[in-house]
Amino acid sequence: MAERMGGYLSKWGLHVIIGIGIIFPHVAGNYWIDVAVFWGIYVLLGLSLNIIVGEVGLFNMGHSAFFAIGAYTTAILSERFGVSLWLLLPLSGLAAGVAGYILAKPIIHLRGDYLLIVTIGLNEIIRITLLNNPWGLTGGPNGIIMLDQFRIFGYAIQRPIDFYYLVWAFVAITVFVLIRLQRSRIGRCWNYVREDEIAAQAMGIDTRWAKVVAFTLGAAIAGATGTVFAAKLVVISPESFTFMESVILFCIVILGGMGSIPGVILGSAGMMVLPELLRNFAQYRMLFFGLALVLMMIFRPQGLWPSRRWTTILREGEGE
Amino acid sequence: MRAQEQVLLKLNKLTKNFGGLKAVDVFDLDVASGSITSLIGPNGAGKTTVFNLITGIYRPEAGSIKFDGRELIGRQPHQVAKAGIARTFQTLRLFENLTCFENVLSGQHCRTCSGIMSSILGTSAQRREEAEVRGEAERCLKLVDMWDFRDELARNLPYGYRRRLEIARALATRPHLLVLDEPAGGLNEKESADLMELIQGIRDSGITIFLIEHDMQVVMGISDWVAVMDNGGKISEGTPYDVQHDARVIEAYLGTDNDDDLYSEASQAAGQRDTNVPDNKSYIGNTAGSAGEESEGEDRT
Numbered sequence: 001m002a003e004r005m006g007g008y009l010s011k012w013g014l015h016v017i018i019g020i021g022i023i024f025p026h027v028a029g030n031y032w033i034d035v036a037v038f039w040g041i042y043v044l045l046g047l048s049l050n051i052i053v054g055e056v057g058l059f060n061m062g063h064s065a066f067f068a069i070g071a072y073t074t075a076i077l078s079e080r081f082g083v084s085l086w087l088l089l090p091l092s093g094l095a096a097g098v099a100g101y102i103l104a105k106p107i108i109h110l111r112g113d114y115l116l117i118v119t120i121g122l123n124e125i126i127r128i129t130l131l132n133n134p135w136g137l138t139g140g141p142n143g144i145i146m147l148d149q150f151r152i153f154g155y156a157i158q159r160p161i162d163f164y165y166l167v168w169a170f171v172a173i174t175v176f177v178l179i180r181l182q183r184s185r186i187g188r189c190w191n192y193v194r195e196d197e198i199a200a201q202a203m204g205i206d207t208r209w210a211k212v213v214a215f216t217l218g219a220a221i222a223g224a225t226g227t228v229f230a231a232k233l234v235v236i237s238p239e240s241f242t243f244m245e246s247v248i249l250f251c252i253v254i255l256g257g258m259g260s261i262p263g264v265i266l267g268s269a270g271m272m273v274l275p276e277l278l279r280n281f282a283q284y285r286m287l288f289f290g291l292a293l294v295l296m297m298i299f300r301p302q303g304l305w306p307s308r309r310w311t312t313i314l315r316e317g318e319g320e
Numbered sequence: 321m322r323a324q325e326q327v328l329l330k331l332n333k334l335t336k337n338f339g340g341l342k343a344v345d346v347f348d349l350d351v352a353s354g355s356i357t358s359l360i361g362p363n364g365a366g367k368t369t370v371f372n373l374i375t376g377i378y379r380p381e382a383g384s385i386k387f388d389g390r391e392l393i394g395r396q397p398h399q400v401a402k403a404g405i406a407r408t409f410q411t412l413r414l415f416e417n418l419t420c421f422e423n424v425l426s427g428q429h430c431r432t433c434s435g436i437m438s439s440i441l442g443t444s445a446q447r448r449e450e451a452e453v454r455g456e457a458e459r460c461l462k463l464v465d466m467w468d469f470r471d472e473l474a475r476n477l478p479y480g481y482r483r484r485l486e487i488a489r490a491l492a493t494r495p496h497l498l499v500l501d502e503p504a505g506g507l508n509e510k511e512s513a514d515l516m517e518l519i520q521g522i523r524d525s526g527i528t529i530f531l532i533e534h535d536m537q538v539v540m541g542i543s544d545w546v547a548v549m550d551n552g553g554k555i556s557e558g559t560p561y562d563v564q565h566d567a568r569v570i571e572a573y574l575g576t577d578n579d580d581d582l583y584s585e586a587s588q589a590a591g592q593r594d595t596n597v598p599d600n601k602s603y604i605g606n607t608a609g610s611a612g613e614e615s616e617g618e619d620r621t
Contacts, residue, residue, distance in 0.1 A: 177440050184439030184446070185432055185453070192426045195415035202375060202409075204401030204430025204493055213436070 021168060025161040033160040035276050040167035041229055042268040046252040047174050047261065048221035053250065054259035054307070055187065056214040057194030058108070059116040062123030063249050066096040066219035068130060068241035070226025075144040075236040076137055085150045089227045096223020097216050104215035108208060123246050130238040143237025146230050163232060170228060174221065175261055182261075190214055191259070255296060257303025266304045325352035328497055328528050329374070329405075334383035336369055343369045344380070345552035351497070351545075356519065356529045358539045360563075361549035362572060367532045368410055370549070371501055374530075375407050376400040388496065402430045406495035408486040410502045410532070416475040420466060420485055423474050424457040427492025457492055464488040464518060480511040484518070491522065498522060500531040504538045516542050540564065548572065 025033045049063045070092035077083045077091065107118045133140035149156040150166060157166050181187045192200040193207045200207050230236050248271050256267025270292075278288050296304075329351040336344040344366045351357045359367050372378045374385055376397040385392040392400055401407075406427070415423050432453055434446040461467045464484040469477065474485060483503060490498055503519070504512045516538055523529050533539045539546060540560040547557040550572040556563055563569055 180440045180442060181436065184450070185429060185434050186436055186439055188422065188425060189429050191418060191422070192415055192429070195417060196413050198377070198397075199409070199413035199415065200426065201397035202401055202407050202413075203426045203489065204398050205426070206396070206398045217436070 025164045030160045033164050035273060037160060037163050037167050037232060039268055039272045040164070040171050041225060041232070042249075042252065042272045043171050043265050044167075044174055044225040044228070045222055045249050046256070046264040046268045047171075047178060048218045048225065049249045050218075050253050050256075050259065050261070050264050051178070051190070051214050051221070052218040053253045054257075054264075055182070055190040055194065056211055057258075058211060058215065059112055060119045060215070060218070061116050061246050061250050062119035062121070062126075062243075063218070063222060064241045064243075064245035065119075065123045065126040066100055066222040067226050067229070067245070068126055068238070069096040069099050069219075070223030071230045071236050071240070072130065072138060072144070072226070073223070074227040074230040075146040078146050078148045078230075079144060082148070085148055085227060085231055089224050092227045093220040093224035096226065097220030099223075100219025101212065101216040104212050104219075108211045108215065120243060120246070123241075123243050127238050127241055127243075130241070139237075141238060143235055145235050147234070148231070150231055157231075167228060167232075170225075171265075178261060186210075186213070194259075251293070255293070255303060257306035260303065260305050260307035263303050263305040263307065270304065325355070327351065328353040328388060329530065330384075330386040331370070331374070332384045332386070334370070334373060334380050334385065336366075336373055336378055336380045342552045344373065347383070347549070347552065347554055349547050349554060349557070351528060351530050353528055354523070354526065355544040356523050356531070356542050357545045357547065358543040359530070359532050359547050359549060360534070360536075360539055361555075365549040365572075366552040367549055368501060369552075371407065371499055371532065374400070374499060375405060398430065401493055401495075404494075404496035405499060406490035406493040406497070407499040408483075408490050408501055408503060410505065412482050412486055414474040414482060414485060414489075417473060419471050419473055420461065420477070420488075421457060421470040423485055424460050424488050424492045425453060427460070427489050427494075428453040428456055431494055456494075460488045460492045463491065463521075480507055483507065483511075483515070487518065487522075491527075495527060497528045497530060500529065500533075502532055502534060504533055504535040507535075512538055 024036065028036070045063070045067060048066075049060065052058050052060045052063070073092040073095040074085065074088045077088055078085065083091070103122055107115060110118060130138045131141055132138075138144065149158045151157070157163055189200070189205050189210050192203065192205055193210050197207050200210075229240075233240070252264060252267040252271050254267075255270050256263030256265070274292070275289060278284075281288060327350045329349075331347060331349045334344055334347040335342070347366070347370060349357075349359075349370075359370065361367055369378065373380050374392065376392065376395050376399065380393060383393075387403060387405060390403065392403065392405075395403070415426065432449050434443075434449050438446040458467065458470075461470055464487055466481060466484055466488060469481060469485075474482065477485060483506075487498075487500070487503065490500075500519070504515055507515060512535060519529060519531070520542055531539075543560050545557065546560050546563040548555050548563055548566070548569045555568045555572055556566045558566070
């Protein structure tokens, strides 16, 4: 794994970062540990959206819909049927993945801004459906209170420090999986579709299939993240899944650098941690934030950490 | 002699209209296996449209396209590629932000099968396939003499190399038929000569070549068979020598004395009107050009 990250960081740099990550919750207060937990959740969401927006170039600005489907699946099944969260993790992923597949199929041929508008609509449809409390399932605007936690041999993971390790373990697994995919036939074909769809087709790539797979996988990861989010937040309500959330996720991918995994991690830090650091400025917070975004777009439009092409030298492991 | 050769690609009564314009009009052509066959014709004759029909970007109104005995009409472009037809584009369509190596790897996609799970788990079958894919990409890049550029982004390449990279990428799909749309377009004399050598080398390796070209030196130098198109139909075909001496071809390219006589007679008869009479041939050529040649399937969806 360390060797595979070689394209981004030296092995040494990676070890230092992992070390800091492990020590951090022992020196930081609960407040900052919580910030790091939410950072981790947004990294997961950013990574899932990065597959769709960054790797394949499909403009999806309704991603929190899939996050919502995952969170509500978890909350409903846990509260009504007492299903274990470990089981709900893949189940929520599956539910969101199936939803993503069904929703993507008819709209995936749309390009650029057209797709963007449809996904915004999708987001709103899901949110309003949740608000309307269909069959008394979603609890309307009040949402659902979910008391269950992830348990390891009966030990409930609910202290911030435990949750911190849980979330970042999920991040590590997701990063590992996504790096494997990036370096594979599947990840490459996503990039070909992003670069030039007609050329990709002429090379024998079923672009429609590639796009639907990416959309489904992105939705599934967002759905599974919904389980983690539900466990952390306890109360799941529609206001967590607004259009604004989707915009933030979209910004994470663009800010970090499309298709770049470290970019997403940095981008979510920019969107989640920076506002916390600026909290002292109270009402000027959003102003600073907006200014930072504008400056970014002027001076570094390719993102904080743009994705690097993977060269044959790195591929053969000859240097770092 | 030609009758004995095996036909790899058979176009039969192919017709494609864009609105009221017949871009390709009942077009027949056989491409012999192992040959270099060229399709020439004035701008707007419908050559690129024929290529787009073969590769599945357009659907013809009528006719059939038999490749190795199998019907291609109704297949998606990626299925055509998988069936063994690779193409290059008149206006280059490289994956600009990817390296040359990655560009060439794309051709291997349809020849491999590892899926999401095997990629994540890194199964031994997947690793073996990756090694094969890289070996094949290396071979294709070396074939066009571009191995030294493997880590360069496609957008940073000089023009001549971009053309070669597109050919390498097409070869990576391991085609039976390579369809080249103006491969010598924009190349200088030296580059054209190298390209001719490359194309002949590819043919000698057993891949049939079908190309559109404007550079007559290239066409006449390497083709075994030349077909001439004008206004959507085939006006002549034969060996390069035959075609060069066919009166209809000369007429299509240059017009005839006869034409001029008729035109001047007509204009004399029309008196003042002559300034408003457009040259019939170039007029048709231009319209067909804007509808058929330039669009390249861009507005398909």
